[in-house]
Amino acid sequence: MGRSPCCDKVGLKKGPWTPEEDQKLLAYIEEHGHGSWRALPAKAGLQRCGKSCRLRWTNYLRPDIKRGKFSLQEEQTIIQLHALLGNRWSAIATHLPKRTDNEIKNYWNTHLKKRLAKMGIDPVTHKSKNDALLSSDGESKNAANLSHMAQWESARLEAEARLVRESKLRSHSIQHQLSSTTPGYIPGSGSSPGSTSALVQPQRSLDVLKAWNGGWSKSSEGAGGENSISMTEFVGTSGSTESGIIKEEGKTCDDVHAGKNVMEEGFTHLLLGDSAERSLSDNGKDSDHSGGSGSGSGSSNYYEDNKNYWNSILNLVNSSPSSSPMF
DNA sequence: AAAATAAACAACCGCTCCCTT
């Protein structure tokens, strides 16, 4: 709109914040709240633009910020949510209490993105780079996987297309939704009012799941080339993006955390287990998953575990606080 | 021990969205 930038005033300080500046900003906000960010610097006696103050506050000074290393659970949450949401850092941050979008973004760019790349996963699409290799493998198991993957991919594309349509409709329909007695109903989604399958989710995480479950630990060495990821049995609820995925309305934050716990149980142990077995002599085929059982019955458990996992992550997403900008 | 390189993090910039007038 041709608006002048807020930070072009001569004399405004840029660059790293000093402890004195931090103290001024903290003291002012604690006493008055931030109010108008644009007006804040003058009131607080800071030679900074409001934008800079806001950033400093939200990313560093805010008292409810957790700093330090990301836990495995947090890593998993970020990856999964990124698979679902893309680079919507603020949306992802709403599911990681006490973490800022900037911090998550930085962590993704410096750690997780590289890690996924090493695992043979495109960090943008969360799709395996080994699909071609997989398809030429010829094993019946992989053929079955392909079938599942095709179903999922098809459903995913469909869901994404729906998402695009809805995003266009959203601005028009949001008022109606707010006043609607059927909050789960999304106009144009093809779902019936009150249906539990009104959920719209791009399913972009299948390769991440596979790799994370099967290839996480061995990827870092890069042994066996860039194709070191084992193509584990495909996970999910085959046949539909929505079967096995129950949308539950009206969940509380506790429910969210409960979902996280389930996720933690269902996922972290895989990670930890893999990490513990980092040195295993995986050859890709029999290093399939969870605890390294590698047996057919294990696959069944694996299937269930991951079904539960997906239910959990989607519940987590769907039961976000209403303030969440995600959906 | 010093230089070079890589990694991590904080902050800036420009754009978009949303609200108000």
Next chain:
DNA sequence: GAAGGGAGCGGTTGTTTATTT
């Protein structure tokens, strides 16, 4: 409905710190 302004978001850059040679 259009315009203006504020705030937030995501991409990118710059600086600092750690690691390697």
